[in-house]
Amino acid sequence: MSAAALQGPVARAAQALLGQFLVRDEVILRITEVEAYGGPEDSASHARHGRTPRNAVMWGPAGRAYLYFCYGMHWMLNVVTGPEGSAAAVLIRGAEAVAGLETILARRGATRATPQLCAGPGKVAQALGLDRAFNDHDLRAEGGLILRPGPPPTCLLAGPRLGIAFATLEDQARPWRFADADSRAVTRRTLLQPL
DNA sequence: CGCCGGATTTAA
DNA sequence: TAAATCCGGCGA
Numbered sequence: 001m002s003a004a005a006l007q008g009p010v011a012r013a014a015q016a017l018l019g020q021f022l023v024r025d026e027v028i029l030r031i032t033e034v035e036a037y038g039g040p041e042d043s044a045s046h047a048r049h050g051r052t053p054r055n056a057v058m059w060g061p062a063g064r065a066y067l068y069f070c071y072g073m074h075w076m077l078n079v080v081t082g083p084e085g086s087a088a089a090v091l092i093r094g095a096e097a098v099a100g101l102e103t104i105l106a107r108r109g110a111t112r113a114t115p116q117l118c119a120g121p122g123k124v125a126q127a128l129g130l131d132r133a134f135n136d137h138d139l140r141a142e143g144g145l146i147l148r149p150g151p152p153p154t155c156l157l158a159g160p161r162l163g164i165a166f167a168t169l170e171d172q173a174r175p176w177r178f179a180d181a182d183s184r185a186v187t188r189r190t191l192l193q194p195l
Numbered sequence: 196c197g198c199c200g201g202a203t204t205t206a207a
Numbered sequence: 208t209a210a211a212t213c214c215g216g217c218g219a
Contacts, residue, residue, distance in 0.1 A: 035211070037211075044211075046211080049207075052206075052207075053206090054205085054206065054207095068205095068206095069204065069205065069206095070204095070205090070208095070210065070211065070212060071202085071203075071210060071211095071212045071213080072202070072203030072204035072205070072210085072212095073202070073203050073212080073213080074206070074212050074213070076211065076212085078211090091211060093211085119214075120212070120213070121211070122212050122213060123212095123213080133214090151204085154208075161211070162211070162212095163210085163211050164211060166209080166210080166211095167211095183208085190196085190197095
Protein backbone atom coordinates (compact mmCIF):
# COMPACT_ATOMS: atom_id res chain seq x y z
CA MET A 1 0.00 0.00 0.00
CA SER A 2 2.58 2.53 1.04
CA ALA A 3 4.96 1.47 -1.70
CA ALA A 4 2.26 1.93 -4.33
CA ALA A 5 1.14 5.27 -2.90
CA LEU A 6 4.62 6.71 -3.35
CA GLN A 7 4.23 6.21 -7.09
CA GLY A 8 0.89 8.02 -7.38
CA PRO A 9 -0.06 11.71 -7.43
CA VAL A 10 2.15 13.65 -5.05
CA ALA A 11 -0.72 14.97 -2.89
CA ARG A 12 -1.88 11.40 -2.31
CA ALA A 13 1.67 10.22 -1.66
CA ALA A 14 2.05 12.99 0.92
CA GLN A 15 -1.04 11.87 2.82
CA ALA A 16 0.17 8.26 2.73
CA LEU A 17 3.45 9.27 4.42
CA LEU A 18 1.63 10.49 7.54
CA GLY A 19 1.98 7.91 10.30
CA GLN A 20 4.98 6.22 8.68
CA PHE A 21 8.30 5.98 10.50
CA LEU A 22 11.73 7.42 9.78
CA VAL A 23 14.40 5.22 11.31
CA ARG A 24 18.10 5.91 11.73
CA ASP A 25 19.95 3.69 14.18
CA GLU A 26 18.24 4.02 17.56
CA VAL A 27 16.23 7.09 16.55
CA ILE A 28 12.66 6.58 15.35
CA LEU A 29 10.34 9.41 14.31
CA ARG A 30 6.67 9.19 13.39
CA ILE A 31 5.69 11.54 10.54
CA THR A 32 2.94 14.00 11.56
CA GLU A 33 3.08 16.80 8.97
CA VAL A 34 4.02 16.91 5.28
CA GLU A 35 3.82 19.10 2.18
CA ALA A 36 3.47 17.94 -1.43
CA TYR A 37 5.56 19.56 -4.16
CA GLY A 38 4.98 18.82 -7.83
CA GLY A 39 7.31 18.97 -10.81
CA PRO A 40 8.06 21.89 -13.18
CA GLU A 41 4.33 22.72 -13.43
CA ASP A 42 4.24 23.62 -9.71
CA SER A 43 5.52 27.18 -9.26
CA ALA A 44 6.22 26.46 -5.59
CA SER A 45 8.48 23.50 -6.36
CA HIS A 46 12.26 23.47 -6.60
CA ALA A 47 11.67 21.78 -9.95
CA ARG A 48 10.03 24.93 -11.37
CA HIS A 49 13.24 26.05 -13.13
CA GLY A 50 13.99 22.65 -14.55
CA ARG A 51 16.71 20.25 -13.56
CA THR A 52 19.64 21.78 -11.64
CA PRO A 53 22.50 20.27 -9.64
CA ARG A 54 20.58 20.89 -6.43
CA ASN A 55 17.25 19.34 -7.42
CA ALA A 56 18.57 16.55 -9.68
CA VAL A 57 17.45 13.88 -7.20
CA MET A 58 13.83 14.96 -7.66
CA TRP A 59 13.96 13.57 -11.23
CA GLY A 60 15.07 10.18 -9.98
CA PRO A 61 13.06 7.19 -8.74
CA ALA A 62 10.52 7.38 -5.91
CA GLY A 63 11.63 6.44 -2.42
CA ARG A 64 14.89 8.38 -2.39
CA ALA A 65 15.74 11.25 -0.04
CA TYR A 66 16.10 14.77 -1.42
CA LEU A 67 18.00 16.98 1.04
CA TYR A 68 18.65 20.65 0.53
CA PHE A 69 20.11 23.46 2.58
CA CYS A 70 17.75 26.32 3.42
CA TYR A 71 18.07 29.79 4.92
CA GLY A 72 21.79 29.28 5.39
CA MET A 73 21.46 26.88 8.32
CA HIS A 74 18.76 24.22 8.00
CA TRP A 75 18.60 20.93 6.14
CA MET A 76 15.22 19.84 4.75
CA LEU A 77 14.23 16.22 4.20
CA ASN A 78 12.00 15.31 1.25
CA VAL A 79 10.84 11.94 -0.05
CA VAL A 80 10.89 11.73 -3.85
CA THR A 81 7.55 10.40 -5.14
CA GLY A 82 5.65 9.80 -8.34
CA PRO A 83 6.72 8.18 -11.59
CA GLU A 84 10.43 8.62 -12.30
CA GLY A 85 10.97 11.89 -14.11
CA SER A 86 7.92 13.67 -12.67
CA ALA A 87 10.21 15.51 -10.23
CA ALA A 88 7.68 15.42 -7.39
CA ALA A 89 8.64 15.23 -3.73
CA VAL A 90 7.13 15.43 -0.25
CA LEU A 91 8.68 17.68 2.40
CA ILE A 92 8.67 16.13 5.87
CA ARG A 93 7.51 19.08 7.96
CA GLY A 94 6.93 17.50 11.36
CA ALA A 95 7.32 14.37 13.44
CA GLU A 96 7.00 12.85 16.89
CA ALA A 97 9.88 11.21 18.76
CA VAL A 98 9.15 7.49 19.14
CA ALA A 99 12.58 6.21 20.24
CA GLY A 100 16.12 7.45 20.80
CA LEU A 101 15.07 10.51 22.77
CA GLU A 102 18.50 11.05 24.32
CA THR A 103 20.13 11.23 20.89
CA ILE A 104 17.39 13.50 19.57
CA LEU A 105 17.69 15.91 22.50
CA ALA A 106 21.47 16.09 22.06
CA ARG A 107 21.21 16.76 18.31
CA ARG A 108 18.50 19.37 18.84
CA GLY A 109 20.40 21.04 21.68
CA ALA A 110 17.36 20.61 23.92
CA THR A 111 17.07 19.41 27.50
CA ARG A 112 13.41 18.41 27.63
CA ALA A 113 11.06 16.65 25.26
CA THR A 114 8.17 18.88 24.23
CA PRO A 115 5.51 18.23 21.58
CA GLN A 116 7.32 20.77 19.39
CA LEU A 117 10.70 19.03 19.61
CA CYS A 118 10.50 17.77 16.01
CA ALA A 119 7.70 20.03 14.71
CA GLY A 120 9.26 21.85 11.75
CA PRO A 121 11.23 20.62 8.72
CA GLY A 122 14.58 21.88 9.99
CA LYS A 123 13.96 20.15 13.32
CA VAL A 124 13.16 16.81 11.67
CA ALA A 125 16.43 16.71 9.72
CA GLN A 126 18.40 17.86 12.74
CA ALA A 127 16.83 15.20 15.00
CA LEU A 128 17.86 12.53 12.49
CA GLY A 129 21.34 14.01 12.05
CA LEU A 130 20.89 14.50 8.30
CA ASP A 131 22.84 16.64 5.86
CA ARG A 132 23.95 16.57 2.21
CA ALA A 133 25.50 13.13 2.73
CA PHE A 134 21.96 11.69 2.74
CA ASN A 135 20.91 13.33 -0.53
CA ASP A 136 19.84 10.60 -3.00
CA HIS A 137 19.83 8.02 -0.19
CA ASP A 138 17.52 5.05 -0.84
CA LEU A 139 14.96 5.11 1.98
CA ARG A 140 13.84 1.56 1.25
CA ALA A 141 17.26 -0.04 1.67
CA GLU A 142 18.53 -1.22 5.03
CA GLY A 143 21.16 0.96 6.66
CA GLY A 144 21.45 4.70 7.10
CA LEU A 145 17.99 6.22 7.00
CA ILE A 146 14.95 4.02 6.47
CA LEU A 147 11.27 4.73 5.80
CA ARG A 148 8.99 2.13 7.39
CA PRO A 149 5.20 1.76 7.06
CA GLY A 150 3.03 2.65 10.05
CA PRO A 151 -0.64 2.93 10.97
CA PRO A 152 -2.23 5.89 9.16
CA PRO A 153 -3.71 8.70 11.26
CA THR A 154 -7.40 8.46 12.08
CA CYS A 155 -8.14 11.98 10.91
CA LEU A 156 -6.27 14.41 8.64
CA LEU A 157 -5.94 18.18 8.42
CA ALA A 158 -5.16 20.05 5.20
CA GLY A 159 -4.23 23.59 4.23
CA PRO A 160 -1.99 25.75 2.02
CA ARG A 161 1.76 25.18 2.01
CA LEU A 162 3.97 27.53 4.03
CA GLY A 163 6.80 29.82 2.97
CA ILE A 164 6.00 29.92 -0.74
CA ALA A 165 5.09 33.59 -1.26
CA PHE A 166 7.13 33.49 -4.49
CA ALA A 167 4.69 31.05 -6.13
CA THR A 168 1.61 31.93 -8.21
CA LEU A 169 -1.54 32.66 -6.21
CA GLU A 170 -3.12 29.51 -7.59
CA ASP A 171 -0.26 27.34 -6.38
CA GLN A 172 -0.13 29.16 -3.03
CA ALA A 173 -3.79 28.34 -2.49
CA ARG A 174 -3.41 24.65 -3.30
CA PRO A 175 -4.18 22.70 -0.07
CA TRP A 176 -1.11 20.51 -0.22
CA ARG A 177 -0.05 20.63 3.42
CA PHE A 178 -1.33 17.68 5.43
CA ALA A 179 -1.14 16.76 9.11
CA ASP A 180 -2.30 14.18 11.65
CA ALA A 181 -5.26 15.84 13.37
CA ASP A 182 -4.52 13.99 16.62
CA SER A 183 -0.86 15.04 16.89
CA ARG A 184 0.55 18.08 18.69
CA ALA A 185 3.72 17.94 16.57
CA VAL A 186 2.20 20.18 13.91
CA THR A 187 3.21 23.76 13.04
CA ARG A 188 0.69 26.57 12.46
CA ARG A 189 -2.33 24.37 13.21
CA THR A 190 -4.74 27.27 12.92
CA LEU A 191 -4.13 27.40 9.16
CA LEU A 192 -5.34 23.81 8.72
CA GLN A 193 -8.84 22.37 8.41
CA PRO A 194 -10.31 18.86 8.55
CA LEU A 195 -9.92 17.08 5.25
C1' DC B 196 -0.38 32.29 20.32
C1' DG B 197 1.22 35.74 16.87
C1' DC B 198 4.57 39.12 15.15
C1' DC B 199 9.34 40.73 14.69
C1' DG B 200 14.38 40.71 13.90
C1' DG B 201 18.73 38.28 13.44
C1' DA B 202 21.45 34.28 12.12
C1' DT B 203 23.96 32.35 8.03
C1' DT B 204 25.05 29.78 3.27
C1' DT B 205 23.82 28.83 -1.25
C1' DA B 206 21.55 28.76 -5.74
C1' DA B 207 20.20 30.99 -9.87
C1' DT C 208 19.21 38.90 -3.56
C1' DA C 209 15.97 35.91 -1.72
C1' DA C 210 15.36 31.56 0.21
C1' DA C 211 9.97 25.12 1.26
C1' DT C 212 13.35 28.19 8.73
C1' DC C 213 14.33 28.58 13.74
C1' DC C 214 14.73 30.94 18.03
C1' DG C 215 14.19 34.28 21.52
C1' DG C 216 11.87 38.27 23.03
C1' DC C 217 7.80 40.78 23.59
C1' DG C 218 2.89 41.89 23.73
C1' DA C 219 -2.04 40.48 23.72
